[in-house]
Structure formats: structure tokens, C-alpha cells
Amino acid sequence: HGSLTQYSASLQFPLEPPTLDVSCPLPVDDRVGNGPVASTSLWTHQPKCEFSKGATKKYCAYTNSQHGPRGWSIVTRPETAADSASFLNYPLNMTWPADNNTQGTAAAPYKLVDIPGRGIGVVATRQIKQYEEVMLDYATVLVDIMFTTEVSAFLGYRLLHAAVDQLADPDSVLALEQSNGYARDKVENILRTNAFNTPLGDVPHIALYPLVSRINHGCNPNAYTRFRHETLQLSIGALRDIAEGEEITHSYIPLGLTSVERAQKLRPWGFTCTCSLCTAPTDEIAASDARRRELQELNGAARSAFQAGRPYEALRLTRQILARLPREDLLFGLGSEQYENLARVYYVLGEKAEAEKYVRKALGIRVEQGYDEGPVGEREVEVVLSRFAEEEGVRY
Template sequence: MQSAICNCLYTIEAIPGKSHGLIAATTIAKGTRILSEFPLFKVPKGGNSKKRVRDSISDKVAVLPEEQRQTFLSLHNSFEDEDGPVLGRVRTNALPLGSNATMGGIFLESSRINHSCNPNAQNTWNDNLQKLTIHAIRDISKGDEITIFYLTARRNRSARLRALQTDFCFTCSCSLCSLPLDQRKTSDERWDEIHRLDSSIGSGTGILSAPLQTLHDVHKLLDLVHDEGFADASVPRAYYDAFQIAITHGDIARARVFAERAASTREILEGNDSPTVQRMKSLATNPTQHLAHGLSQKWRTTGDDVPKELANDEFERWLWRENTTQVSQYADLRSETAFPLFDDLPEENDISLEFYESTDGFSYRPRKHWCFLAEIIDVENFMRLRLIVKDKAGRKVPIAFYTESRGLEVDPSYIQEGFTVAILYAEQHGFLDLSVGIRHENPTAIKIVPLPLDELLTLSDKVQQYATELKGVRTCQGCNQKAATLKKCSRCGFFWYCDKSCQIAGWKEKGHKADCKLLKDPDLQRLFLMKWNVFEDYYRFGMTV
């Protein structure tokens, strides 16, 4: 390969099968700005007649200094037969001047950077500098070719090859496109899923209608991109998507973290003088300046609510609102994922993608299990049983029994104010009197626990503290000591003790006598033992877990 132009970071060299390209002249660290360059001239992208564009470009080329004109004419031309020497070179080498830009630019050096589906550099138009910048998105070894990604969307290999052939008239043979068949299949499956998730997230509908599912989709997309070994603009864009979901629902704590990550990952690609990086840093400092703040207070937090002492894995689970059953052997009844508030329940005549999924686009089934918890505050029994209940947020809701027996199947001794109702797969229903509540039809989907809701939630807290094993260690309910050799309560099977004296202390002094009686109920056990985030079939009270 013959060197034509050289600076301290790269040389421009002839590359077999690729005309010319940029070769690293030294090791280039991730985040390094390899070059920044003014456009030789700008060109419109689409929307103009080919003749008008050709004439406009020809005029610009004609007034160039001779050396620059010759350098332009030395750029590769994939469309010589179709568009001639000038327009063909522009079509082949123009780089976009921003995301969704209507203008492109021709660059004497940047335009020589070749494509790879697994690039090691990122091209970005910097409005502050009015220059195109090229940054290393991973460490580049001396002698490696510097590459960028030409296409606007990442797809599977077949789709990429078609787009590159149509738009640039070449067949890609990069490392990603040249994978062995079995690895290529795995990669293509990842990119198909990334494309699906990106399209779903990008539609914006899930931010309000299914925020938790959309947030989890963003997390899954980032995991897939990481598995593919990519660190391009899709990473900060995904963090910004997560930021928008959080701030839309008043979650300032998580919004701040997501904005910080969007800023830091984009700074690697664009530099600290990038206007987008500066905007992300501003949002990290004050997330509430975003226009979506205040649309919902569903996840309301403050900036001080970011946990400071969690291990990395635990922090990530907090950040992405992962189901607590993933870090505990027992469900947390305070979780609004498995035990949503009434206002977060799906509507009866609407398909919420947070609760339902489809494999064919026509039929839907739950994507997870959920259970509505509320305390009875009033009982009406005219024509049918009607309970007025209060959920964890204090929202008062009617539950009307449309079972075959209209509520007579419920043990009257359990229909008491102060007891807690649990309803599996509850949905919001609009009644003819214009009230909104729950229309209960399936007798096996309801359980009444003889305990006020706050006491049931306190019991859940105890289960989290004294039943959960963490790294092989549990906590004794009698003395609060942590150990790996505790003994389990033989009655309920939930709480653990150092010895007989600790069990007696738990029984007499810490309320386990009453708790144990409750926890022996198979249906209450089910609330703690069910795998809420994995749906295979409907659960019903009275079934064995």
C-alpha cells in the first residue's frame, strides 16, 4: 500500500479492492478525535432534480483551487456510468451533516474513510465547529484501517448487503459480514431483535402506555448491542430513550443517571464540544428542564433518591426497575411491577403492551403475572356483592362481583372492613354509572387475606428480611444475626433462626406466632413464591405452586 497523505494519527493509503482509505499510523485510544474537517462543499440530499444537483455541483467543483479539484476528482466513483465524473463522486462520497440532515458534505480526507458493518470510528457533524469529526469508538491498533458505518439503520447481513449494493455499489466483506454461517445466524438474530426493539421504542407510544416494558426493551437492546461488540451512537441514543421514559413519569433519580450515561457515551463518539453532549450534561444536572417532565408522576422520585451503597448488579436492577423476584427468592408485595396500583392496571378493552404480548399480531396473552392488592373499606350487598377498597396509594375503587353466584361463594366471615383483597390479572372496567373499578368474574382469581393491607405489606417486609438468602447467608429473625447455618421454621418454612432460643424470641417477642399462622396458608404462600415475571399459564388461587 502506498502512502499519499499522512498526519500523526493516520495515513491515507491505497487499499486493494477499496481504492483508498485511512490507516492508523499509531495506536489510537477509544474516544480520540482522529480528525475534524470543514466540508469542501455542501450538497443537498434528495428532493432535487438530478440535473439541477449536477449543475450546482459542477459549478462548485469548477471554482475549486486546482489542487482541491484534482483531489476531489481522485475520490472513488461508484456511479461513473450512471451519473458521470462529478455527481457520481458526490453520490459515492458525501457524508451527512447531522442526524436526519437535508445536506451532505464532501471532505478531502473524511470522505476516503471506508465502510465496515463493525466499524471502529464514528462520524458526526458538529454544529458548534461546523466541522465533521471522526472519533475512535474503540481502541484502534497501529496498521488497522479506520472505518465508519455508511448506512442509517443496522439490520441483518442480507439487508445490509442489499442496502450497500443499492446505495454504494459494493459488496461488503467486513469481519461481521464474513462470519462463519453459525455465528452469522446468531448475529443476524440479534440484529433482527435490535431492529424490532428500536422500531418499537422509537415509535414513542410505549413511553406513556407501557413505560416499564419500554424501559426493559431499552435495557434488552443495550444488552444485545453489547453482545455484538458495538459501541456506536445507538448506545447513547438508547440511554436517552431511557432518560425520556424516566423523566416523563417523574423519576428524576433514574433520569439523572440515564442522562449522565447518555452524555458520557456520546462524548466518546463526539467530544466534549459537541452540542448534543453539552445538552445531555445539562439534562444530567437538571433533568426537570426536559419538556416531558410533569406529564406523569407515576414513578416520582427526587435527585437525592439515587442509591449510593448498592453493589453494581443491585444498582443496575434498581436503575432498570427489574422485578424484585430476580434478586430475591420471594416476591415483594410492595413491588408495583407484580402488584400494580389500580391506576396502573390495564384497561379491560385496551391492549397494554406492558401486560400483554402477541406472537402473531392478532391474539394476545399475558406477558407476566400480576395481582391487585387493596383493603376493604366498605361492603355493599344489593343484587350482587360490591366491595369498596383502597389500594396501596389510597385510591378508592369498587369491585363488583359478576360471578355466577354474584359473590355468595365468598365466605361471609372474610367479607370484613380491614381485610385485604388480592385479585389476579385485574383490569380496569368502566361501569354504566360512569364509575371505574374492577368487574370480578372468576372465583378462583380472588383471595381475601384476614389482615389490613399495611400489615400485609409489613409481613412482606419481614419475608424480604428474614426469609431471603443472599450469597448463602440469611438473617435470624430472633437476634438479627447473619449466618449460613440457620434453621428453618418447620411450620411456615419462611423464617430462619440460630437456635431454639432465637425461635422462641421470634415467636413471642417479634410476632412470628401470628405471621406463621398466616404464612401456612397456601394461597398467601403463592403470592411470595410465584415467578411473577415469567408467564407460562394462568395461576389460580387453590393451585399448587
């Protein structure tokens, strides 16, 4: 895949949090502490381990407090930890903006400020161009998603706290607690309102990026997240030109939802969205909701038509979607995916030139947005076309 897979286009947003189990703790003799250290060189602390309910799986808190400016902890299974050496070996030679860049520094185009009713937020300190990198952060605490359901709360909290306390700068994480967080444990509260879905290898984890965490939600955002798999870095890109003094926002939830869906999805974060789309006059919200519902229906209809072997209908519907996305400011977020759909339909119809044209268009958008490295050449287009061949059968 080469450079094309460098960034993930999958949506990352503060997690709709997993439920930490709050059942009774296991009997004491089911707890197994400090096993042998698999590879001492990776970790600066003796791993602390606990077993899952039923004692079938072991999870440990591993820390390398020297990694990056804050240190790095992962709460995960031993085999996943062993595979994570590549992340630790990656040199972090970037200039690191302070987590509490309240004055604004020359290097960073943002500063952290108090925003009435929203806690701390991030504000641009100069004009930022579309697609420019606004912020670069690094995963500081990672937690295997299964850990949160498989280990009892009593033991789970103990590992989570060890993971945070062993960092070089625990306060960078502990300061993220939200006053409106409803979890009964401080670190759980922080994870619930700040973590991002983050794959470690191919194991689903949640991760804290303490600086990116300070960015508030916007339903009509001016920024978006770009994840780099190899380094566990999270980059924030400008979705459009941003003026000096503007608050930086990204959407915590998928784009394209109606107002009721947005409110429901945002509930775990404990605030009511007050962005321009959510606070518009009632008739405008109703009109936007109607357009979004229509888009969702068109999307469903296009998929059904394609799967039912009616490619011409899928083609017509996908074109309608693409024509309607700009009206709701959604071309940026959903355009690449729709162009790929269009390419796929043309591929199935055996129309080589059109298929290639739209693959190129979809990939071009990804490069422009900073998800992939460019330029888009023959090889990159070929990779997508062979994926189509695999999934749809060879058509030409």
C-alpha cells in the same frame, strides 16, 4: 443549550444518494444567468444561477476559493447562501493534512494507501486510543438536497461543475471519482459515492469532505464521525483502540442492521461488504442476524409500550435491549440513545433520581465520545429533563 449541542450525534454517512433528475432540459429562455451579487465580499466568483423546473426557485453556485486550503463552494438558494457568512468568518487555523497523505506525516496518525479491491483507503500510522481524534476535515462542496430534484439535470450539472472548477483545488474533489460509480456525470458520481448528509443552518444539504471520503466502509467499524455544526467540520473519532497498520473504517449505514438489510443499503455504493461480520461463517451470520432482529423487535415493542401508556413494560424491554447491545458490539453506537429512553420512562413514572441518573449516563457517553463538551453538570441534565417535560407533560 450551551456546549451540549456542539456536536451532532445524528448519523452521518456517505449519503444514500438522491436521484438527480434526468428529464429533458428546460427551454433556453427559462435560464437566468448571473444575477446581482448579494454580498460580494463573501464570494470570490460571480455566483452562477439557474432556475428550478417551473422557474419558481433560484439556485446558485457560490464560491469562496480562499476559504481553507481547497476553497469552498455551495450550490444552494440565495437566502441560504446569505446566511452562510458565519461559516466563512470562522477562522480555519488548524493544521491541514494533505488530501493525499500517502507517506504519512508526523502530525497525522494515518496515511492513504491503495487497498486491493477497495480503491484508496486510510490506514493508522501509529496506535490510536479510543475516542482520540483520527482526522479532521472541512466541508468543501455543499449542495442543497432539493436542488438535485428541482433543477433539470442539464442545468444542474452545469452548476455542480462550476462549483467544483472554481475551487482553489478542484482536483481534491475530482480525484474522488469511483470506477464503480454508475452516475452518468463525473461530479454526480462523486457526490453519490462520497457525500455526507450535512445540515446548513437547518436546510438539508449534502457535503463533500475529501479527506474523510477516503475512509472505507466497515460493518464492524473502528471509527465514527462527529459533526460540528458551527464550523462544518467533520471529525473522525476512534471507536476503540486502533493498532498501527490497521485500516480505519466507519459504517456508511445505520448500525444494528441484519446482513440482508446491510447488503441492500450498501447497494448504491457499488461494492459488496467483506468485513468480518459480513464474511463470517453462515451459522455465525445467521446467529448475529437473529440477535439483531430480536433487538429491532424489542426496540419496536418498547416504543409501542411506551406510547400506549405501559411504562413498566417499556422499562423491562429497554433494560433487555441494553443487556443485549454488547453482544453485537452495538453498545457504543446505540447505548446513549437507549439510556435516554430509560431516563424518559423513569421520568414518566415520576422517579426523579433514576431519571436523572440515566440522563447523566446518556450525556456522559456523548461527552466521552466527543459529541458534546463536558463536563455534564446540573444544567445539562436540567435541559434534557425540561425537554421530557415538554414532550411528555410535567411528571414531578
